[in-house]
Amino acid sequence: MSDEAPEELRLADHRFFRDMDPEFLARLTEKAYARTFEAGALIVREGDPADEFLALFSGKVALEIIVPDRPRTTVQTLGPGEVLGWSWLFSPHRWRIDARAVKPTRALGLAAGPLRQLLDDRPADGYRFLHRLLPVIAQRLENTRLQLLDLHGR
Amino acid sequence: MGANGEPPGPPGIDRPPGIVPVPFEVRSRTGETADTVTLDLAPRERRGPLSFRPGQFNMLYVYGVGEAAISISGDPAAPDRYLHTVRAAGKVSLALSEAAPGGVVGVRGPYGTGWPVRESAGRDVVLVAGGLGLPPLRPALYEILRERSKYGRVELIYGAKTPKDLVYYAEIQGWRQRSDLRFQTTVDTAGRDWYGDVGLVTARLPDVRIEPANTVAFLCGPEIMMKLTAKALVARGVPADAIWLSMERNMKCAVGLCGHCQFGPSFVCRHGPVFRYREIAPFLAVREV
Numbered sequence: 001m002s003d004e005a006p007e008e009l010r011l012a013d014h015r016f017f018r019d020m021d022p023e024f025l026a027r028l029t030e031k032a033y034a035r036t037f038e039a040g041a042l043i044v045r046e047g048d049p050a051d052e053f054l055a056l057f058s059g060k061v062a063l064e065i066i067v068p069d070r071p072r073t074t075v076q077t078l079g080p081g082e083v084l085g086w087s088w089l090f091s092p093h094r095w096r097i098d099a100r101a102v103k104p105t106r107a108l109g110l111a112a113g114p115l116r117q118l119l120d121d122r123p124a125d126g127y128r129f130l131h132r133l134l135p136v137i138a139q140r141l142e143n144t145r146l147q148l149l150d151l152h153g154r
Numbered sequence: 155m156g157a158n159g160e161p162p163g164p165p166g167i168d169r170p171p172g173i174v175p176v177p178f179e180v181r182s183r184t185g186e187t188a189d190t191v192t193l194d195l196a197p198r199e200r201r202g203p204l205s206f207r208p209g210q211f212n213m214l215y216v217y218g219v220g221e222a223a224i225s226i227s228g229d230p231a232a233p234d235r236y237l238h239t240v241r242a243a244g245k246v247s248l249a250l251s252e253a254a255p256g257g258v259v260g261v262r263g264p265y266g267t268g269w270p271v272r273e274s275a276g277r278d279v280v281l282v283a284g285g286l287g288l289p290p291l292r293p294a295l296y297e298i299l300r301e302r303s304k305y306g307r308v309e310l311i312y313g314a315k316t317p318k319d320l321v322y323y324a325e326i327q328g329w330r331q332r333s334d335l336r337f338q339t340t341v342d343t344a345g346r347d348w349y350g351d352v353g354l355v356t357a358r359l360p361d362v363r364i365e366p367a368n369t370v371a372f373l374c375g376p377e378i379m380m381k382l383t384a385k386a387l388v389a390r391g392v393p394a395d396a397i398w399l400s401m402e403r404n405m406k407c408a409v410g411l412c413g414h415c416q417f418g419p420s421f422v423c424r425h426g427p428v429f430r431y432r433e434i435a436p437f438l439a440v441r442e443v
Contacts, residue, residue, distance in 0.1 A: 015360070062352065074344045077352040081360060102349055142382075143354050147342045151376035152285035152315035
């Protein structure tokens with residue numbers, strides 16, 4: 001883990017933040033910090049405080065479900081251009097899943113508290129931010145529904 | 155249909171009367187996964203070279219059991235390896251998957267339209283396969299790779315249930331090594347021993363490096379997967395005219411007579427199985443079709 005932001009990582013270059021209002025993006029950029037994870041590192045753990053939002057720039061992250069007496073199961077992987085985490089946005093602000101780096105992974109992070117405050121303080125920008133986040137959630141919900149159908153197993 | 159209106163027989167074989175299967179011998183049987191095998195079939199009486207177009211299928215008949223439509227999964231340039239990849243999903247496919255070398259299977263075909271491979275020269279090509287959708291696409295990939303310089307970027311996305319359900323496992327390791335083919339594999343779920351992607355094939359589409367307006371896409375797999383993939387490609391800017399889907403319906407006669415495989419105004423066996431997305435998109439939205 002590193003707290004020093006390498007110059008080459010810029011929120012503006014990330015798919016999620018692309019074409020965002022420049023002034024709002026500048027405020028977010030001020031708060032962003034670099035994160036790096038070695039392969040195998042646990043990034044978030046189910047039940048722990050959801051204290052940041054991560055924009056992935058390289059590597060691969062597995063979202064894992066732990067079920068007693070069953071092997072750890074990966075239900076989705078995330079890669080460059082994708083974002084990790086929305087549990088930070090809603091009470092009780094606890095992670096609902098494990099996330100582990102499958103490969104060495106680089107990301108920019110935004111601390112949950114200041115990010116929530118910024119979204120609250122600027123409701124129009126906050127609304128537009130949610131407009132970007134909700135399709136991500138909807139896409140993952142759709143993925144989960146289709147996985148439940150076991151389409152390839154038939 | 156033949157010149158006299160009769161259905162086509164296996165190329166190189168005397169045209170059978172009507173829709174009578176011709177005996178082929180199982181030359182080899184290769185296990186792909188726990189429930190999927192690839193059969194190499196050879197005509198018992200050879201009278202000329204076999205031929206087929208990528209995307210076509212044969213009706214394979216297990217004597218005394220029944221018949222099933224199975225795509226031809228081999229190389230069109232090497233049709234003497236008449237390959238059919240079969241998953242044991244029902245009575246006939248189970249019997250086919252258990253066919254031993256030396257056994258005899260009835261074959262009639264090849265039937266149907268194929269992928270517009272040669273017509274796609276000069277364009278980027280995206281192939282998206284879900285589950286057992288890879289076998290019908292493999293002949294198209296062989297043709298593209300054989301004349302690779304004629305095409306732009308070539309991307310293949312292959313989704314399966316788990317890593318153990320990936321067919322042609324050894325061959326796809328070779329595809330991964332190629333610098334002129336970008337190959338992404340994703341599975342629905344996996345354990346910690348899988349370092350690839352997990353999720354739907356549609357989640358891999360944003361990573362595809364193409365020039366959308368000059369791209370052609372071939373999709374084969376579960377219908378809902380193809381529908382979502384086609385929509386995502388259109389949203390990306392790929393023309394609906396340039397997206398092709400291989401449809402699956404309950405085929406019986408395979409010559410457009412019985413109507414079992416009717417899909418809207420078309421018979422999948424005769425007008426398909428490969429359709430242009432723009433033409434069938436309205437019917438994909440009709441639940442009753």
